[in-house]
Amino acid sequence: MIRLYGHELSGNSYKARLLLSLLELDYEWMKVDLLAGAHKKPEFLALNPFGQVPVLVDEDTAIADAQAILVYLARQYGGEEWLPIAAEPLSRVVRWLSITAGEIRQGPESARLYHLFKATNINLERAIQRSEFILTQINNHLADREWLECGRSTIADIATFPYIALAPDGEISLDSYPNILAWIERIKQLPSFTGMPGIETAAAVG
Structure with a gap:
């Protein structure tokens, strides 16, 4: 169990x-x-x-x-579906896990902590700057692909998704990042997707 x-x-x-x-x-x-x-x-x-x-x-x-x-x-x-075994694609997925614990944590996650949970130890200006940087990077990365790596959803997407989708909780607008908004909707359409407060389940398509 x-x-x-x-x-x-x-x-x-x-x-x-x-x-x-x-x-x-x-x-x-x-x-x-x-x-x-x-x-x-x-x-x-x-x-x-x-x-x-x-x-x-x-x-x-x-x-x-x-x-x-x-x-x-x-x-x-999950077998190899969510986490590739071969060294090169595996390294690319792991890179996003590192970005999640680095730039995303320093940016959108920190801004959310500041606004939603009143965390007084957060440097809000720095969190906003880091948010703009990483959101721009990810938006550019998604310009010619539907998923972060491997041409399919992997744990790279699952790791980065929550605090990006929750960025509005930290008063970080996603309106300037259309590729990210489209990616968020793709994740919401995955079979058996479930939401959380601030991330609603997408309406059924078709």
Whole structure:
């Protein structure tokens, strides 16, 4: 039995929920009340000493960190569909996992933390600058392709999608990035897609 520990407003928790849904895997959702400090309690720290969500527990295996969970689920249950095995395409997918934890975290994710959760330790001006930089890069990258890599949806798309789609929560407009807006809609049309607060499920096509 798979258990996923997370919070419904966490974009990182959502990444794991989304891939679980796309893989059509059954799992038990274990809400961690971040506002009540549940992520700092001994029982949760036993799963992840960093005190962060999400954490995925698959039988006796516990995996912390959203990107690590995506890699685990893709390789364990998705074959090569979501995570290529060959070195060169694999390296390109992994690069986007790094961008997710770097530029996207410093940009749209930080702006969302500032506005939605009143995080006072965020440099908003820097977050806006980083957002404009990475959104421009991704919009340009998507100018001649439908997916980030491999000509199909991979965990590169799943890792980067939530905090880009949630950018308006951080008062970062996506109106100037038409290729990103089209990509967001493509992801929403994937079979078994599920949303979260701020990311609604797309209307059925046809």
